[in-house]
Amino acid sequence: MPNDQPPAVAVLGDINADLTFAMPALPREGDDLPASALGWGSGGAGLNMAIALARLGAPARLLGRVGGDPAAEVALRAARAAGVDLSLLQHDREQATGLCGVVVTPGGQRTFLSFRGANVRYDPAALPLGLFAACGLLIVGGHTLLEEPQRAAALRAVGQAAEQGVPVALDLCLPAIRAAPAIIRELLPRLWLLSMNEDEMRALMGGQSVAQTTDELLAAGVQHVAVKRGPQGCSVAGAGRRIDVLPPAVSVVDTNGCGDAFTAGYAWALLRGADLSAAAALGNVLGALTATRPGAADAVPERAEILARLDRGLHYLLAPAV
Numbered sequence: 001m002p003n004d005q006p007p008a009v010a011v012l013g014d015i016n017a018d019l020t021f022a023m024p025a026l027p028r029e030g031d032d033l034p035a036s037a038l039g040w041g042s043g044g045a046g047l048n049m050a051i052a053l054a055r056l057g058a059p060a061r062l063l064g065r066v067g068g069d070p071a072a073e074v075a076l077r078a079a080r081a082a083g084v085d086l087s088l089l090q091h092d093r094e095q096a097t098g099l100c101g102v103v104v105t106p107g108g109q110r111t112f113l114s115f116r117g118a119n120v121r122y123d124p125a126a127l128p129l130g131l132f133a134a135c136g137l138l139i140v141g142g143h144t145l146l147e148e149p150q151r152a153a154a155l156r157a158v159g160q161a162a163e164q165g166v167p168v169a170l171d172l173c174l175p176a177i178r179a180a181p182a183i184i185r186e187l188l189p190r191l192w193l194l195s196m197n198e199d200e201m202r203a204l205m206g207g208q209s210v211a212q213t214t215d216e217l218l219a220a221g222v223q224h225v226a227v228k229r230g231p232q233g234c235s236v237a238g239a240g241r242r243i244d245v246l247p248p249a250v251s252v253v254d255t256n257g258c259g260d261a262f263t264a265g266y267a268w269a270l271l272r273g274a275d276l277s278a279a280a281a282l283g284n285v286l287g288a289l290t291a292t293r294p295g296a297a298d299a300v301p302e303r304a305e306i307l308a309r310l311d312r313g314l315h316y317l318l319a320p321a322v
Helices: 045-055 070-082 117-121 150-163 174-179 181-190 198-205 210-219 258-271 276-290 303-309 312-317
Strands: 008-012 016-022 037-043 060-063 065-067 090-092 098-104 110-115 135-141 168-171 193-197 224-228 234-238 241-245
Touching (some): 008 045, 008 258, 037 045, 037 070, 045 060, 045 135, 045 258, 045 276, 065 070, 070 098, 098 117, 117 150, 135 150, 150 181, 168 181, 168 258, 193 198, 198 210, 210 224, 210 234, 224 258, 224 276, 234 258, 234 276
Parallel strands (some): 008 060, 008 135, 016 098, 135 168, 168 193, 193 224
Antiparallel strands (some): 224 234, 234 241
């Protein structure tokens, strides 16, 4: 059972304003299809994970960079509402805030067109000294490994956290696997948790099965591995065990942000001392509920919704409400 003083969690990752189009299908090049709905919202993997953590009662600190434009207010709106600590954000006077165009097709599948903007210019020199002394966990979004100087900041943060004995979680993305596979493999021995979806697993490990993938990653030094499998829930491994856990049944509207919510929930549960089964259950609930409404950060469930869908025996995983 965890104590009542939850550790702070630092999240380094992208912050975006999301412009979402609901479409009957992906358009062909040169095509002209009407959208059935349009929405502005908060997004970016770093911001999504920070909000999910805040919903669980974690003191979440977001490390990222935004521009001085109206899109920054759209991007940060949901984080402010959730109570995420934004005091360490960097502000860019020249580059625009990241913007993500999201095309959502029937069944909830999403396709991204991203402008990373100010995210890429995160300054490693401005990473606060001693930040991790007050943190129990660092979660790094995979997009941070794509380009400099954000990549240097991510690697510096991982190094500082490791030196201070703070566990590090890395949530992968396909672009990072394509752009920086060698860097990812070098990071494996330093990772407390590596999370990815099935497409990312295949890209990273060359088409191996889930069992083969988790065995190899654990042998490389990763302590915990979580593979997100959509409607099949997840496959998780660590401490000599591997289990598959199905998610709760929901009506899927939009899968944007589901994987980020899962990773936040799974990492938080492990940090609170949960076993693999309990951690997977919490991650699955967050991911599934996020899929039931449009948007990314704005779709992350509130505390009451999480408790309503989580087995009563696991309610202790949420930090006491304040």
